[in-house]
Amino acid sequence: MSPTTFGVIGLGRMAQALLFPWMDSGLVEPASVRAAVASGSSVERIHALRPDLPVSTDAAAAWSAPVVLLAVKPQQLEAVAASAPAPLSGERPLLLSVLAGVRLERLQRLFPGWRVVRAVPNTPCLVRAGLTGLAWGEGISGDDKAWIQELFAQVGEVLELPEAQLDAFLALTSSGPAFVALVADALADGAVAAGLPRQQAHRLAHRTLAGTAALLHGQDLHPGELRDMVSSPGGTTIAGIRVLERSGLRSALIEAVVAAAERSRELG
Numbered sequence: 274m275s276p277t278t279f280g281v282i283g284l285g286r287m288a289q290a291l292l293f294p295w296m297d298s299g300l301v302e303p304a305s306v307r308a309a310v311a312s313g314s315s316v317e318r319i320h321a322l323r324p325d326l327p328v329s330t331d332a333a334a335a336w337s338a339p340v341v342l343l344a345v346k347p348q349q350l351e352a353v354a355a356s357a358p359a360p361l362s363g364e365r366p367l368l369l370s371v372l373a374g375v376r377l378e379r380l381q382r383l384f385p386g387w388r389v390v391r392a393v394p395n396t397p398c399l400v401r402a403g404l405t406g407l408a409w410g411e412g413i414s415g416d417d418k419a420w421i422q423e424l425f426a427q428v429g430e431v432l433e434l435p436e437a438q439l440d441a442f443l444a445l446t447s448s449g450p451a452f453v454a455l456v457a458d459a460l461a462d463g464a465v466a467a468g469l470p471r472q473q474a475h476r477l478a479h480r481t482l483a484g485t486a487a488l489l490h491g492q493d494l495h496p497g498e499l500r501d502m503v504s505s506p507g508g509t510t511i512a513g514i515r516v517l518e519r520s521g522l523r524s525a526l527i528e529a530v531v532a533a534a535e536r537s538r539e540l541g
Contacts, residue, residue, distance in 0.1 A: 277305060277339070278305050278306075278307055278334075278337070278338040278339065279301050279302075279305050279306050279307070279338055279340050279341075279342070280306075280307050280308075280309075280334070280335035280336060280337070280338030280340065280341035280342065281306060281307070281308035281309065281335055281341070281342045281344065282309050282332060282335055282336070282341060282342070282343050282344065282345060282353060283309075283310070283311075283343065283344040283345035283346075283349075283353075284308050284309075284310050284315070284319055284328065284344065285344060286396075286399070287344060287371060287394065287396070287398070288342060288344035288371070289319075289322070290394070290396070290398040290399040290403075290428065291342070291344075291371070291394060291398060291424075291425075291428060292306070292308075292326075292342065293322075293323065294398075294401060294427045294428050295424055295427055296323075296325075296326070298427045300420075300423060300424055300427065301424075303323075303325040303326055303327075304325075304327070306326055306327055306328075307327060307334040307335040307337075307338055308326060308327060308328040308329075308335060309328070309329060309330065309331065309332035309334075309335040309336075310328060310329075310330060311330065312330065313330060315328075315330075316328050316329060316330060332356065332357075333358075336357050336358055337358075338366070339364075339366050339367065340366065340367045340369065341366065341367070341368050341369065342369045342371070343368055343369065343370045343371070343372065344371050344372070345372065346372075347372045347373055347374060347375055347540050350372060350375060350383065351383070354383035354384060357384065359385070359386055360386040360387060364386075365386060365387065365388050365412060366386075366387055366388070367387070367388050367389075367390065367413075367417065368380065368384055368387045368388065368389045368390070369390050369392055369421065370389060370390065370391050370392065371392050371393070371394060373393075373443060373447065373537060373540055374440065374443070374536075374537040374538065374539070374540030374541040375391070375540065375541055376391070376436065376541045377389055377391050377408060377410045377436055379541065380410070381410060381411070388410060388411070388412045388413055388417070389410035390407065390408070390409055390410060390413060390417075390421060391407070391408045391410070391436065391439065392405055392406070392407055392421075392425065393405060393406040393407075393439050393442055393443050393446070393447060394425065394428065394429075394447075395429075395446045395447045395449075395450060396447070396450050397429065397450060398428035398429055401427070401428050401429060402429055403428045403429030403430070404429055404430050404432070404446045405425040405428070405429060405430070405431050405432070406432050406433075406434045406438075406439050406442040406443070406446070407421065407422070407425065407431060407432070407433050407434065408433075408434060408435065408436040408439055409433075439537075440534045440535075440537040440538050440541070441530075441534045443533070443534070443537045444530045444531070444532075444533035444534035444537060445530055447533075448529070448530070448533035449530070452526060452529055452530075453482065456482075457475075457478045457479060457482055458475075458478075460478040460481070460482075461474040461475045461477075461478040462474075464477065464478065485499070500514070
């Protein structure tokens with residue numbers, strides 16, 4: 274399917290990370306987009322980034338599209354839903370929600386007459402290295418699913434998941450980049466403490482994380498295998514691992530993912 278018009282409600286960083294590659298790929302024509310943002314300053318900011326993108330503070334045109342990307346903050350959902358017009362008789366437009374934690378049942382209740390899809394993309398979509406989990410509401414056809422999967426494949430890997438698994442998926446893939454960034458920052462601080470210049474320490478920490486992820490993924494290694502590959506008896510790595518285990522790093526990361534998943538359920 275290729276909608277004649279494509280509505281967007283809310284155009285923050287995540288929506289931009291999705292919409293801009295979709296337009297660049299030709300799956301969504303820029304002229305077909307009807308994007309709505311909250312303020313005139315947001316309109317100016319988006320126009321500076323993408324002069325070819327129709328955007329305004331009037332949401333009516335966006336809501337009239339057969340496909341709408343809903344990308345507001347979860348706390349804004351009730352107010353946004355109250356302002357959305359009901360679909361015309363006989364029409365069942367498609368709502369793609371990327372709101373963290375908001376379940377299909379709630380979306381269907383707030384948007385009666387719409388077919389709803391819940392998508393959970395993560396921030397690395399900004400560099401087309403993302404992960405997106407999809408859960409389908411009722412009435413989504415096979416053609417709809419294929420087109421939606423193609424959309425999100427433009428920014429990374431796509432997985433279909435039972436909705437019950439999306440909170441854990443979000444905690445790992447959407448909150449996980451912040452946890453990894455914290456680790457990268459701490460590793461760089463350690464390198465500075467050990468004698469490296471700050472800028473070089475950050476660059477090397479980033480490259481170390483990127484290379485490690487590429488190795489784990491490229492050779493399909495269990496993390497324990499990689500740990501053992503670089504931990505020689507009585508060596509530097511095992512000395513560092515002893516400190517990390519004594520400090521509870523493993524437990525802290527486990528609890529961070531669990532806490533993020535619980536917060537996602539609360540938001541829902």
